[in-house]
Amino acid sequence: MANLYPMRLRPLLQDYLWGGTRLATLLGKSVPEGETRAESWEAVDHRDGQSVVENGPLAGKELGELAEQFPEELYGAGRSFERFPLLLKYLDANKTLSVQVHPNDAQGATLTPPDLGKTEAWLVVAAEPGSKIYAGLKEGVGKDQLAASLEAGTCDECLHAFEPEPGDCVFIPAGTVHALGSGLVIAEIQQASNTTFRLFDWNRVDKDGKARPLHIDESLSVTDFDRGPVSAQTPEKLSSGWERLVECEKFVFDRFNFGKAKEETAIEYEVGFRILTVIEGEVTVRFKGGEETLSLGQTLLVPAVTEGVTAESISDQATLLAMRLP
Numbered sequence: 001m002a003n004l005y006p007m008r009l010r011p012l013l014q015d016y017l018w019g020g021t022r023l024a025t026l027l028g029k030s031v032p033e034g035e036t037r038a039e040s041w042e043a044v045d046h047r048d049g050q051s052v053v054e055n056g057p058l059a060g061k062e063l064g065e066l067a068e069q070f071p072e073e074l075y076g077a078g079r080s081f082e083r084f085p086l087l088l089k090y091l092d093a094n095k096t097l098s099v100q101v102h103p104n105d106a107q108g109a110t111l112t113p114p115d116l117g118k119t120e121a122w123l124v125v126a127a128e129p130g131s132k133i134y135a136g137l138k139e140g141v142g143k144d145q146l147a148a149s150l151e152a153g154t155c156d157e158c159l160h161a162f163e164p165e166p167g168d169c170v171f172i173p174a175g176t177v178h179a180l181g182s183g184l185v186i187a188e189i190q191q192a193s194n195t196t197f198r199l200f201d202w203n204r205v206d207k208d209g210k211a212r213p214l215h216i217d218e219s220l221s222v223t224d225f226d227r228g229p230v231s232a233q234t235p236e237k238l239s240s241g242w243e244r245l246v247e248c249e250k251f252v253f254d255r256f257n258f259g260k261a262k263e264e265t266a267i268e269y270e271v272g273f274r275i276l277t278v279i280e281g282e283v284t285v286r287f288k289g290g291e292e293t294l295s296l297g298q299t300l301l302v303p304a305v306t307e308g309v310t311a312e313s314i315s316d317q318a319t320l321l322a323m324r325l326p
């Protein structure tokens with residue numbers, strides 16, 4: 001008898017100054033009336049946040065505790081990690097975020113305290129007309145030019161920007177300069193890291209005239225100046241009907257679009273866990289021993305040990321995202 005089973009995890013809502021109300025209105029997250037939230041951490045094992053199981057006999061247990069106790073059931077035979085290596089979150093960018101860059105694993109290991117690097121990918125869930133994504137530097141921008149623009153407060157002139165559509169996926173490996181523009185709601189899969197270097201805050205100050213701290217030297221030292229402009233990914237159609245959005249050394253990110261109610265798909269299941277989340281409609285996930293229904297914005301962590309996992313749409317239109325380790 002396995003100890004682990006598909007787990008619903010309690011969302012951890014984060015209140016940053018750029019957040020809005022759409023995590024509640026669009027994704028059904030629980031936010032007190034009149035308040036805003038920026039992020040909902042859906043699956044996380046980090047010193048800055050711990051997912052807690054909501055369903056079944058393990059209710060109340062932390063993800064980190066379970067990962068330590070049942071590594072093979074979670075990750076598959078012979079695999080273990082110091083902690084759960086991925087983090088899924090939803091973000092509501094009601095205001096434009098600061099321009100940021102994240103270190104890679106080697107750079108993260110030298111920090112105090114050490115952290116993983118952060119490679120991430122975004123899936124645009126909703127976009128107000130005219131919302132922008134800033135991703136990568138314009139062609140030919142090097143360290144000197146970026147440093148001079150930061151000095152002059154004109155960093156935006158160095159950034160590649162585009163207006164994304166809902167459904168666009170943007171891949172941001174560590175070292176890629178990026179910012180989410182106001183009006184976007186996204187799902188983000190990333191390495192379980194919380195290290196961000198802020199290059200530029202759009203010359204904003206708070207009501208007391210104070211700017212948020214910048215990390216210019218750290219940013220310049222981890223920026224990948226060969227990365228260049230970044231646009232939306234071109235999804236790859238898999239024979240299973242799924243689309244592969246990103247496959248990199250840190251994670252694999254897939255999507256299934258259901259075109260009608262009661263459409264069924266298998267969830268391809270090699271070794272390893274799956275994080276499943278629904279960004280449109282409603283989906284029932286079935287597996288040996290049970291089922292869970294996921295509404296819009298809800299997440300299920302399916303451990304490696306669970307067998308026979310399939311998903312079926314309840315609504316006419318539904319979209320399921322699946323994230324796993326490579």
Ligand SMILES: [Zn+2]
Nearest residue numbers: 100102120178
């Ligand atoms: Zn980021």
